[in-house]
Amino acid sequence: LSASVAIGDLFLAGAGPGLMLAFFYASYVVIRCYLNHSLAPTAAEVAAIRGEQSDMTPEKKLAVTLCILLIASVMGSIYAGIASVTEAAAVGVFGAIIVALIRNRFDWTLMQQALSGTMSTVGTIIWLILGAVAFVGIYNLIGGAGFMRSLFADLGLSALGIIFVMMLILVVLGTFMEWIAIVFITVPVFAPVIRDLAPELGMSPDWAAVWFGVLFVMNMQIYFLSPPFGPACFWLKSVAPAHIPLQRIFAAVLPFIVLQIIGVALVIKFPEIALFLPRMLGGS
Structure with a gap:
C-alpha cells in the first residue's frame, strides 16, 4: 500500500529469501x-527433568496436523493462484471454523472473542x-519526494551504497519504534528513490520496488529480534520456563540476528534470490 507494490508479487518474492x-x-x-547435545534433550530426558511424562497423544497429533493443513490451505491458495490475498483470508477463516468444529471447540x-479481536485489529x-494516506499526501505536496531524491543523490554514493544507508536507517529506527510506524514513515520516502535507482540497479522500477519490499521485511525481522525492543524475545519469555x-x-538470539544480516546482504548482492519466482510466474 505505502509503496504501490502488488501484494502477490511480494508474497512470491518472499519465498526464496524465506527458504534461505x-x-x-x-x-x-x-x-x-x-x-552440545544438552541443548536438545530427548523427550525422555525432558520428562525426567519435569517429573512428568509428555506423550504425543492422538489429540495433540490431530491438532498439529490440522494446524499444518490450515496454513497450507491459505498459503497454497495464494501461491497456486486460486485465491487473491484478500480471498485467502476468507479461506483461512473458513478453515479455522472447520478446525474448531473438528476439535469440538466451536x-x-x-465467536465473540474472534469477532471482537477482528474488529479491534481492523x-x-x-x-x-x-x-x-494523509502523511504521503502532505509529503508529496510539499515536495518531499524530490527533496529525498536530491538528498540521496548529494551523498555521492552508488545505488547499492544508498540501499545500505536505507537499511542502516531501518535498523536504527527498529531499536525504538514500532514496525508499523516505521513502514508508514519510511516506505513513502524511500520508495520513489528506489524506483529512480532502478536503471543503475539493472532492473525495472516495479521490480526494484518489489526487491526493496523484501529487503524491508527482512530488515524488520531484525527489529523483531533485536534488544531492547525485540518483540519476539518478549513473546518467547512469556512461554519460557520462569x-x-x-x-x-x-543473548541467545544474537546468532540469529547475524544470520538475518547475512541473509539481507545476500539478497542485496543477488536480487534474483527474491525475484526469480515472481518473474518465473509472470508477475509485474
Missing part, C-alpha cells in the same frame, strides 16, 4: 545441538492507513 533463512536457522540449530464464546489498521531470564534470551 529457514535453511540458515535450521543449519545453525543442528550444528549447535551436534556440538461455540458462541469463541479498526486499528484503518486508522493507520488514514494516517499514512527460571530463564530475559537477558539470556536476548
Whole structure:
C-alpha cells in the first residue's frame, strides 16, 4: 500500500529469501545441538527433568496436523493462484471454523472473542492507513519526494551504497519504534528513490520496488529480534520456563540476528534470490 507494490508479487518474492533463512536457522540449530547435545534433550530426558511424562497423544497429533493443513490451505491458495490475498483470508477463516468444529471447540464464546479481536485489529489498521494516506499526501505536496531524491543523490554514493544507508536507517529506527510506524514513515520516502535507482540497479522500477519490499521485511525481522525492543524475545519469555531470564534470551538470539544480516546482504548482492519466482510466474 505505502509503496504501490502488488501484494502477490511480494508474497512470491518472499519465498526464496524465506527458504534461505529457514535453511540458515535450521543449519545453525543442528550444528549447535551436534556440538552440545544438552541443548536438545530427548523427550525422555525432558520428562525426567519435569517429573512428568509428555506423550504425543492422538489429540495433540490431530491438532498439529490440522494446524499444518490450515496454513497450507491459505498459503497454497495464494501461491497456486486460486485465491487473491484478500480471498485467502476468507479461506483461512473458513478453515479455522472447520478446525474448531473438528476439535469440538466451536461455540458462541469463541465467536465473540474472534469477532471482537477482528474488529479491534481492523479498526486499528484503518486508522493507520488514514494516517499514512494523509502523511504521503502532505509529503508529496510539499515536495518531499524530490527533496529525498536530491538528498540521496548529494551523498555521492552508488545505488547499492544508498540501499545500505536505507537499511542502516531501518535498523536504527527498529531499536525504538514500532514496525508499523516505521513502514508508514519510511516506505513513502524511500520508495520513489528506489524506483529512480532502478536503471543503475539493472532492473525495472516495479521490480526494484518489489526487491526493496523484501529487503524491508527482512530488515524488520531484525527489529523483531533485536534488544531492547525485540518483540519476539518478549513473546518467547512469556512461554519460557520462569527460571530463564530475559537477558539470556536476548543473548541467545544474537546468532540469529547475524544470520538475518547475512541473509539481507545476500539478497542485496543477488536480487534474483527474491525475484526469480515472481518473474518465473509472470508477475509485474
